[in-house]
Amino acid sequence: MSSFIVGVKGIDELLPSLLYPGSLVVVAGHPGSGKTTLASSICYKNALSGNRCLYLSLQESKKKLFRVMKNLGMDFEELENKGLYRFLRMPITKRVEEVVELISKTIAEYAPKIVVVDSMNALMQFISNSEKRALIQNYFYSLPEMLDGIVILIVELPFGEEKIDLGSIEFVADVILALKHRIERGLLTRVMEIRKARGAPVVIAEIPFTISQDKGIIAYVPPILAEITRGGAELKLPCSALGRVLDHIHRGHVIYMEHPSSFRPLESVPLLLGIALKNDLKALIVSYRYPPETQLNLFIRAYSICGYSREDLRKIIEKYVVFKALNPFGYSSAEGVAEEIKLVEEYNADIVMFHGVELPAIADRISPNYLASLYNQMNTLKKMGKLIIRVGSYVNYEMSNLFSALADVVMKFIPTETSEGEQKYRVYIWRRGRNPYLLRYEDFQGCLKEICEIIKEKLKPQKQRLQPTVGGDCYGSV
Template sequence: MQRGLFVTSSSGLRKYATGVVGLDKLIGEITAPYTMLIAGHPGTGKTTLAATICSENAAKGEKCLYISFYEDKEKHYRYMKKLGLNLEALESKGVYRYIRLPTTLNIDQLVEEITRLISEGYSVLVVDSITVLLEPVLENPEKRAWLLNFFYQLPVVMNGLLILIAELPYGEERITPHSIEFVVDALIILKQRIEDGFTTRLIEIRKARGASIQAAETAFSISEDLGVVVHPPPVLREIPREGGELRLVCKKLKETVNHYHRGFTVNIFYSPGSPPGTEDLLGILAMAVENDLKA
């Protein structure tokens, strides 16, 4: 799947992409009807990821509706523009719409309003966040089952992509007892922690129907102009045969790794947004020169 591609196959199935570098390979093909749940603690990038997916497909001509219960439109557009998403331009073309619904409405009124809005022909819908709707019916099993069934049927009615955002309490990574994760096709958990004074962001693909999940958790970054970028580790299709030992010029490198052989695959990991400098690679470059290796 190419980045940002939206197509209708010969069978009439709609296919979407996330627009996020590295993410499409992790979750596999997105074919309508499809529901994606993005969960995480406050500040982990849930809104940014959802807006990126929404705007990517809107740029391809798919009508996208973003429903929020928190952030006002002007603030949302301003923050997203810093990350390279020009939502105002998409809105002017009639393919992107941002609506903030009041939380003073009861569940029945909110569902009725969502139903009315999607009848206007939207094929991509974001609900930010589903937690606002599920919390009031937590102690009402019948109402909760009715609401879950509504969202289960929603992408079918739309014949499109439904993106739900869920808030996780600090210190927890479980979404239950809402049970919303059982009615979605993909479940993405965004995490954030501080390591050695740096912010480390991790994305976990906890569930992705039809996809072979080879890297369940990997790093991602959020930066100005680039937006969200996922950094999946390389996956070896075949383990190469071990060759002769290489001469190590750098004493520190030899003390750390002990030995390198021809055929070795070396992965260098670093914090997103802080790539290694030239000095960090001098030991490996010196080894390549010393052993007459080709690059």
């Protein structure tokens, strides 16, 4: 018996049998919590695979609903033209018997697999007679089995009312999804609470989600650890010093780079370019500190030692690295992570660097919510096979230890002497399961020089670069 889908990535993988045929589904929440959006989304995604959907509305006009949903990436007009969707405005002025008759006539004729009632409260409001209320409620309760499909009843919760009191619906429903808004640090966080799910094992009861332009509902479901393959493809290190110490790194690894708050070595972040170039991979930087232009300029400055023109450097850097900035004080931790994953997907980056990682931690005071979001972000990226690099400033022992513990490779910049106005440093570097090393300033400078050579290679015109392979296949990948 194949189930219907929720149509939200993550949730269907987590709960594949949530919406089995014959289910009565209740979507409850305060105004603006996303009930209409979620119900429409379930309706839309299942209709796309041929399950006709009937939408019974008391509140909204079809035109308005279609317009809002189109902005969220759902084209109901097209669906309607294909006969896969029907919108029925319920006449609330009629007698209950007539309403039931109209609905059942439509259902008999249209034979939908999904019926949405938006909303039950609005419908009940016009029926004062309790017997008649029971009549219409019972009609909807028995409908899922009749259709061998699903019925979604939307239940409005008045503002200020925290407890969800659904009356008898709570007992009859097979699935109850309660949508809630939560304010974290003055920022809106939406969560979907799976209150009841007959026939599906629920371990995660609260799933943060966002409603996003063109994309609709995006859930942030913690990844299942068993699905994360350990040790993704091996990646090459961009210079001999790092190669000597680390040997190699993998996709899915987390590298943590830390510097003291009083000293930011110019070379730390731009090392990323070397890894990207050496492996011919795209890198994304999400900075919690600097806008994109500033980040690009720092890269150009760091590689000025190569002696190439600013334009050449810019060309190479922009080809391999995408710069983005995200204000950690502008998002709740769950939403920030959702935004980051969206960026990684959008730019199809293989390497993701987070810059200024101490800032979101400070913003959230390392709360349990923050830790859960961070852990889930890392595991989501690992599952996607990304190399993760986190760069931050030392704040305190607790944070430094936490970030180090979460990493596979740790690099700490320790300032040493200053000579000729130049701040020198050493790099304490450690890979999980290996001996730690102390790299000298000269080693690290040598590293950048080696990256200059890779840049030089990439700057050569395409034709010239290809020449060595002409005349023999022995230069294939090694």
